[in-house]
Amino acid sequence: MNGINAGLLLLRVAVGLTMVAHGYNHVFRGGRIKGTAGWFGSLGMKPGILHAWLASLVELFAGAALVLGFLTPLAAGALAGTMVVALIINHRKNGFFIFRPGEGWEYVMNLAAACLALGAIGPGEWSLDHAFDIKFDQLDGWAGLIIAAAIGIGGGIALLVVFWRPEAPKT
DSSP states (O other), rough: HHHHHHHHHHHHHHHHHHHHHHHHHHSSSSTTHHHHHHHHHTTSSSSSHHHHHHHHHHHHHHHHHHHHTTHHHHHHHHHHHHHHHHIIIIHHHHHHOOTTTOOHHHHHHHHHHHHHHHHHHHOOOHHHHHHOOOOOTTGGGGGHHHHHHIIIIHHHHHHHHHHBBBOOOOO
């Protein structure tokens, strides 16, 4: 089991820290939160400032929770949701490969898939969930995946239905 626990820890830390770095970058680097808000608004997420803060805080706090293995399916679902939204509003139109102009969707799809997989598999024994005996393994192991997918895919789509207002294509 230690090899599996090490692998899960490695995956949680890699994905979680990547997401924390994204959130940190949105808030404190480049154009900061104001620039992030303007960018989100230009992609059709209205109001941009709300979505800049939502995405940034999710990336910071859910990313940290994933690193720690705390409430793992919830954290993984929240992070998957940010990647689903990013895929649809920004990366989808640019093709699969990330090296294409505008960045394709391979990167965000893989982050979302890794998050959903972690929600399904769980954080392993080297986690706060294990230390505090927090379990999401009901339904023969499907509960974590269902929770992560409902939050990630369902929440992402719901957010888009309510708030995404892209400009109409110019003809």
